[in-house]
Amino acid sequence: MGNIMKKVIVAAAALLAVGVSSASAADMAAKMYKKAPPIVAYDPWDIAFGAAVMSNYVFRGITQSNGQNGSVAAYFEPRYNITKDVQLYAGVSGESISFANRAAMELDGYFGIRPTWGAAAFDFGFFYYGYPGGTCFYGAPADTAGNPLSSQCATNFLANGNVMKKNVSFYEGYAKLNYTFNDYFSLGVNEYYSPNFLNTGAWGNYASVTGKVIAPATWFGSSGIGSYVSGEFGRQWLGTSDSFYGVPAFPNGIKYADYNTWNIGIGFTYKVFTLDLRYSDTNLSKGDCSAFTSDYTASGTSNVTPINPGGTGSTWCGSTGIVKLSADLTAMTNLK
Numbered sequence: 001m002g003n004i005m006k007k008v009i010v011a012a013a014a015l016l017a018v019g020v021s022s023a024s025a026a027d028m029a030a031k032m033y034k035k036a037p038p039i040v041a042y043d044p045w046d047i048a049f050g051a052a053v054m055s056n057y058v059f060r061g062i063t064q065s066n067g068q069n070g071s072v073a074a075y076f077e078p079r080y081n082i083t084k085d086v087q088l089y090a091g092v093s094g095e096s097i098s099f100a101n102r103a104a105m106e107l108d109g110y111f112g113i114r115p116t117w118g119a120a121a122f123d124f125g126f127f128y129y130g131y132p133g134g135t136c137f138y139g140a141p142a143d144t145a146g147n148p149l150s151s152q153c154a155t156n157f158l159a160n161g162n163v164m165k166k167n168v169s170f171y172e173g174y175a176k177l178n179y180t181f182n183d184y185f186s187l188g189v190n191e192y193y194s195p196n197f198l199n200t201g202a203w204g205n206y207a208s209v210t211g212k213v214i215a216p217a218t219w220f221g222s223s224g225i226g227s228y229v230s231g232e233f234g235r236q237w238l239g240t241s242d243s244f245y246g247v248p249a250f251p252n253g254i255k256y257a258d259y260n261t262w263n264i265g266i267g268f269t270y271k272v273f274t275l276d277l278r279y280s281d282t283n284l285s286k287g288d289c290s291a292f293t294s295d296y297t298a299s300g301t302s303n304v305t306p307i308n309p310g311g312t313g314s315t316w317c318g319s320t321g322i323v324k325l326s327a328d329l330t331a332m333t334n335l336k
Helices: 002-033 286-293
Strands: 045-054 071-083 086-096 105-117 120-130 170-180 185-194 204-214 225-238 259-270 273-282 320-330
Touching: none
Parallel strands: none
Antiparallel strands: 045 071, 045 320, 071 086, 086 105, 105 120, 120 170, 170 185, 185 204, 204 225, 225 259, 259 273, 273 320
């Protein structure tokens, strides 16, 4: 009896072991059938940087380099990817300029966040435009109310009567959206606001629509050259300046003229380099342009407007062609 019981127990144990093994094998087979989720690995840190040389530095349709002087530019932008769809960034940039107050350099700082949702890329941030090295210029030894300006710039006069403060630095907040429809076509909308544009005392609001069409890579065979056509249409709204820029009819400040601006161009890319050929223009009159830019080269007396009684005319807001060669790199892509 004892031997029989032992045999039964051994047989039962063997059956149990086979059953457990079979169950484990079946369970393992079921788990093996499911593909493991992919592991997305990326380095959260990156740095973008680049430089450019251009025949004319144009900002919202208006030259910043006197129209006849070329300009050089450079930027440096550290980036941190919170996730693959959300990026924080901050940067500095600089451009050579030629302002009426004799400032010869623009030095900027900016920061923001770039969330991406599918084909929609957003950008929200803050931009500071700095113009060091300026000198105050005034068109007469007293302001429009007859008060001496010795504490500001009584000894600095522009021959054409235009005026400009020593410090014209300002900041803007901005929001952008760019939607990529496919590999060849994208559209964007942009909005910028400053409570004190160019430190004139006038608020500024700029909105624009952009578009870009990229040519198929097969157009240039295996050369590695790419090309695109892009353009922008925007409108700049402006408020009323402070009394520094006042005229006899408006001693407390002038209401700057709002204006439209547009540009269109073609570009060619090769590795990190881009050659961009562009046409830019605005609908600002020469008289209103002179009052807004304080152009020290403005001349004549026939371009009279309510905010420009002297009638000087400026070409800084007119049609112009721009040739720009730039190089743009990122550490994770180009410096590995």
